[in-house]
Amino acid sequence: MFVRIVKLSFHEENIATFLENFEANKEKIRNTAGNRFLELYQDKNNKSIFFTYSYWETEDDLENYRKSPLFNEVWSFTKKLFNDKPEAWSVDKLVSLV
Structure with missing residues (x-):
């Protein structure tokens, strides 16, 4: 298993549109064969920047x-x-503490 991190940056006026579309499709993406986890993050300092972790x-x-x-x-x-x-990285998780 590996982690895919994608950085997305939007025009401020497009943030709500992006979030609506993500909401409409997140379950479909999560239920794609081989997907085990999906999260969306928003940068605390720059509200136009988002990250997906899958x-x-x-x-x-x-x-x-x-x-x-x-x-x-x-x-x-x-x-x-x-x-x-956009920027994307595929990484291997080395340590996870829960």
């Missing part, structure tokens, strides 16, 4: 999602709202 069983699971109609629909909608280029 846990994936395999890289193939993430790639299958990225090639899916759901991803294409969500990403096509979301990318029109950006004020900066």
